[in-house]
Each structure stands twice: as C-alpha cells, then as structure tokens.
Amino acid sequence: MNDVQRNESIAVKILAIIGFSATILFFAWLLVVVVKGTPDTFSSLATIVGEKEAFQEELAQGRQATRKLAFESDKSVVNTREPFSLTWNTVDEDGNFVFEYTCDPENKASVLVGDATEIPTRLACGEQLPLSPLTTNLTIGIVSENARFTDVPMRLRFVDTDNNPLYDAKLNMTVINTNIGNLQETVAGEATTTESVPEENTDEETPTVVETEPEVVVAPVPVQWIYPTSNPAGYVDLRITVQSAQNNTVVIDVTNIGTKTSENWSFIVNIPERTVYNSPAELPLKPKEHAVFTIPDVDYSHGLVATVTTSNDSNLTNNSVLR
Numbered sequence: 001m002n003d004v005q006r007n008e009s010i011a012v013k014i015l016a017i018i019g020f021s022a023t024i025l026f027f028a029w030l031l032v033v034v035v036k037g038t039p040d041t042f043s044s045l046a047t048i049v050g051e052k053e054a055f056q057e058e059l060a061q062g063r064q065a066t067r068k069l070a071f072e073s074d075k076s077v078v079n080t081r082e083p084f085s086l087t088w089n090t091v092d093e094d095g096n097f098v099f100e101y102t103c104d105p106e107n108k109a110s111v112l113v114g115d116a117t118e119i120p121t122r123l124a125c126g127e128q129l130p131l132s133p134l135t136t137n138l139t140i141g142i143v144s145e146n147a148r149f150t151d152v153p154m155r156l157r158f159v160d161t162d163n164n165p166l167y168d169a170k171l172n173m174t175v176i177n178t179n180i181g182n183l184q185e186t187v188a189g190e191a192t193t194t195e196s197v198p199e200e201n202t203d204e205e206t207p208t209v210v211e212t213e214p215e216v217v218v219a220p221v222p223v224q225w226i227y228p229t230s231n232p233a234g235y236v237d238l239r240i241t242v243q244s245a246q247n248n249t250v251v252i253d254v255t256n257i258g259t260k261t262s263e264n265w266s267f268i269v270n271i272p273e274r275t276v277y278n279s280p281a282e283l284p285l286k287p288k289e290h291a292v293f294t295i296p297d298v299d300y301s302h303g304l305v306a307t308v309t310t311s312n313d314s315n316l317t318n319n320s321v322l323r
Helices: 002-061
Strands: 077-079 086-087 097-100 108-111 121-123 128-131 137-143 150-161 165-176 238-246 249-256 265-271 274-280 291-297 304-309 320-323
Touching: 128 150, 238 320, 249 265, 249 304, 274 291
Parallel strands: 077 165
Antiparallel strands: 086 137, 097 128, 097 150, 108 121, 108 137, 150 165, 238 249, 249 291, 265 274, 265 304, 304 320
C-alpha cells in the first residue's frame, strides 16, 4: 500500500506542476494579446479626441472648410451697371448668409442690390449684407467709373446664430466701363504756320524771315443721309441707358438697336420709396432711332432703376439699367 500511495502522490504533484505551468502560460499569452491591442485602442481614442478638438478650433476661428456652399454667377464679365445674378445652395444649419465685396482703393467700385422690379440699394465697399437662410439668389449691378477694367472680389458666408462663420465661398467679377480708354481723338490735315526768328545781331541788321507752309485745301465730303428702314422679318431690341446724372437731373436714352420698328413703348424711373417718372405710351421707334428724356429734380444719391417695356421686344436683358 505504501508503494501505491507513493505513486499516487507523485502523480498528483506532477499534475499540479503541469496545471500551474499551463495557468502561467495562459496568463502570459493573455498579457501579450492585451499589450498588442492597447496601442491601437489608445491611438483610435486619441484620433477621435484630436479630430473633435480640431473641429472645435476651426469652428471658433471661422476656418471650417466649405463643403456644401456653391457660390456661382450667370456671368463672369459684365458692363458697369449691368444687372447679373448670384446663386447658391441652402445650408442645413441654423444661421444666415452674409454677402460682402472688396474693392481696389484706387479703382473703387460700388454694388447696387436689386433687379428691375426692385428699388436698388447701394452697398458700400466692405459693408456686410445679411440674407435669410432660405435665400438662394441675389441680383446686383456693379458701378465702376474710374477704370476701364475692374476686378471685384465677392464673398458669401454662412454664419451660425452666434455669428461664427461655418461656410465660406468666394467669387470674382470683372467689370468693364467702355466709356474709359477710348476717348482720345486724332485731328489730322491741319495747316501749320511756323515763324523763324533770327538771333539778334548788334553789328548788322538782319531782316526777319517768316516761313509759311502752303495752305492745305481739303475737298468737302458729300453728306449721305441714311434713313432708318424696318425689316418686317427682323427683330425689335429696345435698350435703355442713363446718359448722365448731374445736379439732380437724369438724362434717359431709349434706342431701338434691332432691325424692325417697335410697337408703342413706355418707361419708368424709380428711386427708393417712390416713382419719379412714369411715361405715357410713346410712338414706335424705327431701327437705330432713339429718344432722349431729361428728368429734373431726381434724388438719385441712393440709386435709381429705369425700365423700358414694349410688346414685341426680343431681348429683355437691356430693358433695365441700375444707377
């Protein structure tokens, strides 16, 4: 019995040693697995925290990247005072849009806000124009009178209820003033007279010699009178412009630049808060004919809009002018 008990005791000890060793190996393997997985876990947590902090910092500083704001125009080049449209998409956030523009100090331009159905409002350079979050378009005209070509950078932002910028988009518009740069005229064929005055000689009198170039005789050019004629198969295109605005007097010009005689037409001149002139029905204009109207006592300091209407106009883009 002693031998049997001794063998059993040895077997139990061996099994205990094997079990203890297996337990140690299991915990060692588990520790290795945990150590390997810990860096990825902490790295993921650090990445999430870092992205959140970066987003909050960008939001606070107004540098969040534009993701959903598409700021566009139907034109890239316009004439001075020519109306054009700006469009953009809505933003699914709480807040509102803000429009503004910058200008060159030497070639300062100004923006008139409003279309043919509205009274234009002058927006100063650098001034911000708040817009509803549901607004997706704006009609403006740019006044540039100091340079033939002027680039006007425009900016549209969406700000939250605390006035923190969320989205930002920029657009550049080139404005042309055709009245600048082509005003020089060359006068040729004029006869000139030159006189040569001799130096003074105290010893001997020298007669004064006067040289005169021969007179240039210019043959008269016959005048050819051109009478406007209407093409029945042509088109009507009435254009309205503001020729001048000085001393509270406005001069309006309406011209038929088409090839067909217009129907009866009329025009209206508006300034903020009131209509200053509403013309009666005017006689039809033949091709190239135009009518000029002088309207006194007009306070146009805050802008004006003039619009011409007729029943058979083929082009409505030049039927309104902002000033």
